Amino acid sequence: MNNELKSFGNDISQQYILMLQDWVPANSSIAIAVEHSYIYFHPGHQDIQLKIGQQVMPGSIAEQVLRTHKKTDAILDNSLFNTPYYGIGYPISIQDKPAALVVILPSTFTMKKAEPFQFLTGKQEEEWNPVAISKISHIESLQKKTWFYVDKEQFKTGITLKELQLRLPPYFIRIHRSYIVNIHFIKKMARDLTSNFIITLTDGSELPVSQSYINNLRSALEF
Template sequence: MNNEFNSLPKDISQQFISMLKDWVPANSSIAIAAESSYIYFHSGHQNINLEVGQQVQSGSIAEQVLRTRKRTDAILDNSLFETPYYGIGYPINILDVPAALVVVLPSAFTEKKLEPFQFLTGRQEEEWNPVAIEKISHIESLQKKTWFYVEGEQFKTSITLKELQIRLPSSFIRIHRSYIVNIHFIKKMARDLTSNFIVTLKDGSELPVSQSYLNNLRNALEF
């Protein structure tokens, strides 16, 4: 990338941030990517796993904007943040280089925008069953499909884990890229023979806890 990009953080803060401050909430996060890496970011209140020079991840809003050159908005998972986030990306040009300006709105905005689910409707063969959210013990993503469990029964839903993580009550915790658990159904947490955490539910089901989501569980249950 051209050496002129070395001075971009200052230029960007003047050119773009001043323009955004009139309509973007003060605690939003702002990132700019050009070519294949991030060249600027300003952190709001979120815990951000992003640095200048970091490669743009496949599937991220920045990657979608750079690829399509179109405005993109989406709820994405926690690949960059500790919780799912709602972001909006805009195609821009910097020194005639295609770039992406991404605004990540604070979680309070997302929670207000999307009310928590009160129930989920699950499918079993040719029947659809509405189930109160508090009766669900855990939710699983398997073979690109989403399943939730109630008293040992398995139901299929069309809602993805990404959206569920944003739309579920606070008693539901993401513990793995494939699992969300209702903490009211947890019997115990322990390490297995390989020192990985396992959550055991009251019905005996065992769910793995991945390292990237362990803090979610620790913060929720204070251990």
Template structure:
């Protein structure tokens, strides 16, 4: 069904926004999708910009909610819309049409609503060592494996960066598709010769900051 044929009044959709604004953070975006198209969008400056009438991407949270009619949560990297985000979708009805209400938040919110890891168990050859989470300086995805670093030692874990990102405490921040850092280990933030940001850790390690994650970094560290 085409959007122009849907008898949806903007005033009715605005009611959802009015109610939610008292409960959700100011940096949240709100979207409503019906019959495979977005019919309402109230963006924040932190997120990608949808257009009313735009088709729902088949891999998006809106598509999942419309097909399953269940509350859905996802943490997405920058591969789908160019910026990482955390989103919650709810099945609703608008004018007796099945719809999806989507709340989009910065990706950092996911770690605040779930119980965080207290330690990670890392492997070195045939030995396993539990490492307190606050002692880990950074985590890296390399050659389809995940490694974390503590006191200049390198440990392997079977948990992916995407999984870790949802359950690490708020002092951990993803800065790149391949890196998560502990902000307490940051020595300085600078620009390289190409004006891209890099982070130097206290142990001398330098890591690049992806443009997709720069907004989260600026928001958390306020620079």
């Protein structure tokens, strides 16, 4: 990493911290990424193991900001730092290079911000159907669209999986980058031939569990 860029980034970061102290909790973490790696990290109370020079991971807030050059927020995930987090990312520039400023807050902060959804409105062809959350077996992200399922019927919603995760009741568990499942509809869990976990729902649907989310499932179902 360019030492001059790192030093300059550190000076700029301290200025941002002074400004951010007026509106973010004192226990927030702050990270700055330039191009493809992090040049600064100010840890809060979260157990986030982020090091200077670490590469920006695909799907992270920083990666989305660097790719789109737009503000990114309402992200709740635990696949990137092994702990749930809520973050807001801002596009900035350091030495004429595109950069991302990311403020990371504990997940508890997010959950206090909004009440859980009681229903979702899904679209089938040209009809919109309000559906009680408790009746939804699982939610899927497919081809950049979000779908939820009720008795094997498929409904489309404009709300992203990450946005939904902020507002779903606690009995919905993220098990994969592409799936959130209602634990009340889980029939069984087993390993396949490659030792990966597969969830079978009461309607017969089979959903994969990625290694990044297996601890979510173990914690929720205590197995």
